[in-house]
Amino acid sequence: RTVYVNGDYVPEAEAKISVFDRGFLMADGVYEVTSVLDGKLIDFDGHCKRLARSLSELEISNPHSDDEWLAIHRELVARNDIVDGMVYLQVTRGNPGDRDFAYPPADTAPTVVLFTQSKPGLAESPVAKTGWKVISIPDIRWGRRDIKTVQLLYPSMGKMAAKKAGVDDAWLVEDGFVTEGTSNNAYIVKGNRIITRALSSDILHGITRAAVLRFAREAQMEVEERNFTIDEAKSADEAFITSASAFVMPVVEVDGAPVGTGTVGRVATRLREIYLEEMRKAAV
Ligand code: PMP
Numbered sequence: 001r002t003v004y005v006n007g008d009y010v011p012e013a014e015a016k017i018s019v020f021d022r023g024f025l026m027a028d029g030v031y032e033v034t035s036v037l038d039g040k041l042i043d044f045d046g047h048c049k050r051l052a053r054s055l056s057e058l059e060i061s062n063p064h065s066d067d068e069w070l071a072i073h074r075e076l077v078a079r080n081d082i083v084d085g086m087v088y089l090q091v092t093r094g095n096p097g098d099r100d101f102a103y104p105p106a107d108t109a110p111t112v113v114l115f116t117q118s119k120p121g122l123a124e125s126p127v128a129k130t131g132w133k134v135i136s137i138p139d140i141r142w143g144r145r146d147i148k149t150v151q152l153l154y155p156s157m158g159k160m161a162a163k164k165a166g167v168d169d170a171w172l173v174e175d176g177f178v179t180e181g182t183s184n185n186a187y188i189v190k191g192n193r194i195i196t197r198a199l200s201s202d203i204l205h206g207i208t209r210a211a212v213l214r215f216a217r218e219a220q221m222e223v224e225e226r227n228f229t230i231d232e233a234k235s236a237d238e239a240f241i242t243s244a245s246a247f248v249m250p251v252v253e254v255d256g257a258p259v260g261t262g263t264v265g266r267v268a269t270r271l272r273e274i275y276l277e278e279m280r281k282a283a284v
Contacts, residue, residue, distance in 0.1 A: 002079040004114040023092025027151035030054035031090040040283035046207035084122040131250035131264045132168035139172035146201045155182040177227035185209040189238035189267045198225040208242040238265030248272035
């Protein structure tokens, strides 16, 4: 596999990052994941905008223009023959040459790494026909979840808790309300109404969330952006999650209780279809 490191396209075995890189020592960096379908990037613009915002919130200078980011993404997709899969991008505060809590001088070059993962048939995932089961766990993450940092230890622990419980993911709960999934935004459906937590620093501002809510409104579904509880999810008609890599994924069980009929719902299925159809059309 060919990966991108600081301006160079190199075989993955030859890629090198300093042991003093702040991404490695302090999780001082941000990332994006963009899906690829039929060799094209899904919602690239959305990911570029969020990347710029994450970097700006951490006072890391954006090393590339949107056009340059696009060119690097396309080059990697081409070099690795990616038909369906994803491009991972990470920018860290770079290598100050020593370990120090204070940020290095602002002219320290950020470290830029991109790689691809091939996932043949990504959009035809059979799991979308049966849906995910989730458990709930406390949300003990930090207070700036709107910044897409590489600080992913707690989400990883959540995923492992889910695996140990024999389910697919964990929904995080804070002050009695669901914030989001370990790596996705969470929704419930009541009748024709889609309910999801409003944007704030409590959750990541999902790129897929923005697109799906737009399509839902265009399809005359009602969207209510408010908090909901695990009990409300258990008694909802449907539930689902969204993310750039899972698109729209139905959730059929929460903490052992079936959601609605316990099968994949009509609204989630429809939204998945609309999302994939529209985003394929707009892919670059
Ligand atoms: N919340 C969290 C915590 C995430 O990690 C992700 C995926 N990166 C999302 C939500 C979904 O965001 P997106 O739709 O942009 O992939």
